[in-house]
Amino acid sequence: MRGNGYSPFFTFTMVILGIETSCDETSAGIVRDGEILSNIILTQTAHSDYGGVVPEIASREHTRFIVPIVNKALGEAQVDFGNIDAVAVTRGPGLIGCLLVGVSYARNLGLSLNIPVMGINHLEGHLATSLINNGDKFPLLCLIASGGHTSLVVVNGFREYNILGRTRDDAAGEAFDKVAKLLGISYPGGAKLDKLASEGNPDRYKFPSVKLKKGRWDFSFSGIKTAVSLKIKELGNRDEIKADIAAGFRKAAVAMLISRLRDAIECSRCRRFAVVGGVAQNSLLRSEAKLLSAECGIEYYFPPPNLCGDNGAMIALAGWLGIKHEVRNFEDFDAAPYLPLN
Ligand code: KG4
Numbered sequence: 001m002r003g004n005g006y007s008p009f010f011t012f013t014m015v016i017l018g019i020e021t022s023c024d025e026t027s028a029g030i031v032r033d034g035e036i037l038s039n040i041i042l043t044q045t046a047h048s049d050y051g052g053v054v055p056e057i058a059s060r061e062h063t064r065f066i067v068p069i070v071n072k073a074l075g076e077a078q079v080d081f082g083n084i085d086a087v088a089v090t091r092g093p094g095l096i097g098c099l100l101v102g103v104s105y106a107r108n109l110g111l112s113l114n115i116p117v118m119g120i121n122h123l124e125g126h127l128a129t130s131l132i133n134n135g136d137k138f139p140l141l142c143l144i145a146s147g148g149h150t151s152l153v154v155v156n157g158f159r160e161y162n163i164l165g166r167t168r169d170d171a172a173g174e175a176f177d178k179v180a181k182l183l184g185i186s187y188p189g190g191a192k193l194d195k196l197a198s199e200g201n202p203d204r205y206k207f208p209s210v211k212l213k214k215g216r217w218d219f220s221f222s223g224i225k226t227a228v229s230l231k232i233k234e235l236g237n238r239d240e241i242k243a244d245i246a247a248g249f250r251k252a253a254v255a256m257l258i259s260r261l262r263d264a265i266e267c268s269r270c271r272r273f274a275v276v277g278g279v280a281q282n283s284l285l286r287s288e289a290k291l292l293s294a295e296c297g298i299e300y301y302f303p304p305p306n307l308c309g310d311n312g313a314m315i316a317l318a319g320w321l322g323i324k325h326e327v328r329n330f331e332d333f334d335a336a337p338y339l340p341l342n
């Protein structure tokens, strides 16, 4: 797939349509000069019977919903196609069939409206939800914690990343979803497990939080997950233990995320940190981050819940930030399922 060769010319006000279809959210958002006018998110429910995202079903659902979701985003923002100056679309990383739906739609729209199309890295979309509020204050320590990614990144400037660590096995959200599944909670289970954990005793069952050498910022969730699985096998998956197991797991998983943040704050020059991605909605992570910020005397930021999970507005924001920083955004691009951050 090739670009449309459009040479962009920008007026002062810029309206961007952002499209996200990398996994199981079909989403579109409208951003005008960095301000979110609408953000419509459809989380596909067709996967719940399968205990996880089925790529082929996800692609078909995107095809089914992308047009009504974009129309809804336009309607809520009170703009029409003629008002859009550019389209920003997730080009990767993600599921190839899903990415292709968004990229093909965006390309066709760009051609028919004769407007430019930007291919956006999904992780830069998540990062944009904190950078949009960060002004030019760098370096910013950023934890990206989602269903597919867990990375600790120092952002030294726009598109200047130093990746300190990443997960060695499951992503944080993936671990929440898998433990939820072990407890019989339907997919996607992360948010439901969080709620259940709030009713439980986090100290009744203790699960190990892997300690790597100080200065090492990689994450690993498989040990905690196996410990939970063994405990459930030992005790039986009884309703009366579920909240305590959920609370014990959440405590261990959040401790891992917070300990890496603490180490990185101590070892870096960062005077502010942010947490982005679906797991940033976790209530314990939010309260522990608040304590960490007070303990270290540094600023912290979490996006509002509707910007944490996958959404179209964050993709439009990333496009807008690129334009603001005059980074070339309009090169040809393909859907890229393994696109790295750098
Ligand atoms: O960012 P996101 O929408 O998708 C990816 O880019 O992967 O993140 C989705 C992930 C899922 O694994 C979901 O279970 C998890 O975020 N999640 C949570 C919570 N809400 C969503 N995990 C823990 N606690 C939550 N409250």
Ligand code: ZN
Pocket (backbone or CB within 6 Å): 122, 126, 146, 147, 277, 278, 309, 310
């Ligand atoms: Zn995501």
